[in-house]
Amino acid sequence: MSLPFTPAFPWLLYAYPWMPFPRRVIIYLREKRIPSSLVTVVRVSTPQDEDQAVDSSYPPRPTGSLPILVVPSAEENGSASGLQIRQSMAIMHFLEEVCEKRVYGFGDAALRSLAGTTLVQRVEINEVLSLAEQCTGDWNPVRTFGTKAGTMSYPAGSKEMLRWVRRSLMTIEKWWQAAERDMSLLRQGVDGHVTLADIVLYQFLEFTRDCYGVDMTLGSGEKVRDVYGREVVETFPKLREFFEAFGTRESARRIVDEGDVPPEWALKNMLVWADGAL
Template sequence: MRQFPWLLYVYPWMPYPRRIIIYLREKGIPSSTVTIVPVTDPQLGSQVDSRFPAKPPGSLPILAIPQDNHGAHFTYIRQSLAIMSYLDELCENGEEGFPRSRYSMRGADALQRAHVNGVIALADECTTQWNAIRLFGTGAGPFPLPDASNEMLRWVRRSLMTIEEAYKDRDMAPLIQSERDESATGSSVTLADIVLYQFLEFTVDCYGVDMTQGSGKIVKDVYGRDVLEKFPKLAEFYNAFKTRKSVVRDVEQGEVPPSTVLEKMRNWHKGSL
């Protein structure tokens, strides 16, 4: 059995680390098993608390797994999707000292996992494409090209339309978590839900854009086809998932962007949206 705690290095408010923070809370994995190590923004030197080893080289998030009792040697896992999938498999099988889960967030069988992976791919693509939108469309990027931002936004909506169709028959009620519900986990949550929610939350909280709100009109998609730009199921999903305790941002832990950064992210160039 490996030594604990494992260390998860994150920029707490940024999108890819945010996924794993939500995942750990949903799964009920305690900090004594996986400790979140906040890292200051890159512009501030990517510093960590002196109690922990320095940030490993590479983009965050990074999961550092101790290989000895002294914390001198680690095995590293990079990329948010790889980290979540790895931890979920350990929990599913009760390996490496992780408590056995009641359910898998990756899907109960091969067919469910295929559906989960399909939505993960689309939601992850949305997050990746948003980088171009912010670079071209907001004050957070150095390249003000509103037409390019607007075109990339159409590609993101194309992916969201596909997810809308995938979720059209899903009952979102089990996702709702009341204030009286002390349970940290729910058997209806999947990795796809976490990745999708993280994207929808990121655009609202950081850029002031609710991607669940389409025009409600028939528009031309990126291939010139007539489509209804409306996302009622995504809106239902988002409103249900945001009731969960796992998604509450901890200000003291740096899970809210600095006001100076928010100001730049919400400064949209005319014609970008």
């Protein structure tokens, strides 16, 4: 990998730390043990609070949705006009490659790949990763139609899209049951088993529970009809094991002083569900 310039350090990750897409990158940085001397998280206030960096010593945030990773140029040290990488998955894949190649000072932070080192590993990780991303995308109409945080009230639409979220989760559940995945390997103190897919999926499950009060790992335990009309038992024991195990990791801890916890004004809207939306 080559850049058009020699970067100055640290790199800057502009983020709303509690929001879903920045949150997954922050978990990734912690899991990868990339220090702030290499990548500094620049906390940005929410759009309702003028959308500026909380610490004014940093350059103003670049335009565009967050997170944005800025690699400052050597000639303009301290500015935000260097290489800018947007979208959480692009940022994490970029950092994975930088660590793998041990360039730009990332040699000491180059722990094992979270994206897989063999073809089979990469395929298996990307299978789950694609469904975890699908869950995140499908949740948007659920919360938009079903909660006070949304732009319109359409409870029936919210409930229908929730079925599609559960469809993706059920697929992951079946894969992990078939593979007999040992979730104890994800607990704090055990290294070498967390993947990019785990981070993205955990962040989704954490976001829906902590911000919207909906624990997606808790099924009804009853037989229901899926989106294709097939009868399935709505239960997610492997997902539950996964969520509880990953939640013990230091990387998953929400740190209040670093902005990882959603503000009260946001929770007041996100936790208000319309009748019939769930």
